Amino acid sequence: MIGQVHKAYSAVLLAAGSGSRMAADRNKIFLTLADKAIFQYALDLFLSDSDCKQVILVGKTEEKAYFTDFLSDRVCFVVGGVERQDSVRHALAHVSEAAVMIHDGARPFVTLSELAALKAHNNAILAVPVKDTIKQVEVSGYISQTVPRDNLWGAQTPQFFETSLIQKVHQLAHSKAFLGTDDASLVEVFSEVPVTIVPGSYENIKITTPEDLIFGQAILDNRSKA
Numbered sequence: 173m174i175g176q177v178h179k180a181y182s183a184v185l186l187a188a189g190s191g192s193r194m195a196a197d198r199n200k201i202f203l204t205l206a207d208k209a210i211f212q213y214a215l216d217l218f219l220s221d222s223d224c225k226q227v228i229l230v231g232k233t234e235e236k237a238y239f240t241d242f243l244s245d246r247v248c249f250v251v252g253g254v255e256r257q258d259s260v261r262h263a264l265a266h267v268s269e270a271a272v273m274i275h276d277g278a279r280p281f282v283t284l285s286e287l288a289a290l291k292a293h294n295n296a297i298l299a300v301p302v303k304d305t306i307k308q309v310e311v312s313g314y315i316s317q318t319v320p321r322d323n324l325w326g327a328q329t330p331q332f333f334e335t336s337l338i339q340k341v342h343q344l345a346h347s348k349a350f351l352g353t354d355d356a357s358l359v360e361v362f363s364e365v366p367v368t369i370v371p372g373s374y375e376n377i378k379i380t381t382p383e384d385l386i387f388g389q390a391i392l393d394n395r396s397k398a
């Protein structure tokens with residue numbers, strides 16, 4: 173790619189969730205798509221990027237054994253926490269590089285060109301324009317309003333940050349018991365630093381509920397034709 177920015181970074185790959193909405197017999201990130209565990213797609217992608225100097229695999233203590241085969245000079249294991257945000261904070265204490273990509277192990281379809289687009293910025297996240305009509309609903313169950321969607325984006329991962337910034341806002345959030353649903357939200361609340369939206373792909377789904385496995389297989393089938 174012409175003008176590609178090369179920037180050394182660490183990757184935090186989150187795999188310490190429970191996958192409760194998947195209701196499978198094990199943590200969803202171990203389920204397979206085309207015979208490959210879901211978390212391994214992003215792991216392989218990061219390892220194929222020479223700018224990625226370190227991968228921090230974040231998992232549950234009781235699942236550590238499942239990750240042993242993937243550990244190496246470049247890949248280490250860190251125990252996660254109760255909430256996603258706790259897992260990220262634990263991992264951030266082990267980051268070796270000045271920049272860090274934080275990624276859900278449950279998002280297998282991120283691409284090298286998306287990683288390259290993020291690296292062109294200091295602090296940036298992948299996101300896609302919201303396609304649905306969004307209704308705000310009262311507890312009564314009635315609609316109170318239709319939210320204009322022109323400026324609404326659905327946040328994805330990876331989310332790319334200066335390490336010192338994201339470490340600082342995670343510590344502040346922890347000390348104030350603030351829980352965000354992504355990492356950029358902590359930068360928004362606890363700093364003045366702008367975060368850039370990098371338009372991503374609707375294929376970069378998070379495997380969350382059982383039908384996502386069907387969508388995931390369809391994405392793989394389509395990619396294998398290209």
Ligand SMILES: Nc1ccn([C@@H]2O[C@H](COP(=O)(O)OP(=O)(O)OP(=O)(O)O)[C@@H](O)[C@H]2O)c(=O)n1
Nearest residue numbers: 186187188189190191192193254255256277278
């Ligand atoms: N305490 C947690 C919770 C989540 N995650 C990770 O964060 C990503 C996004 O979270 P989500 O899809 O909500 O995963 P789960 O918590 O596993 O799913 P659920 O909410 O359905 O239980 C996943 O890769 C998951 O493994 C994590 O590392 N630590």
Ligand SMILES: C[C@](O)(CO)[C@H](O)COP(=O)(O)O
Nearest residue numbers: 276327328329353354355378
């Ligand atoms: C970080 C995230 O992937 C952004 O879409 C998402 O918030 C993770 O978990 P959620 O529990 O499904 O919101």
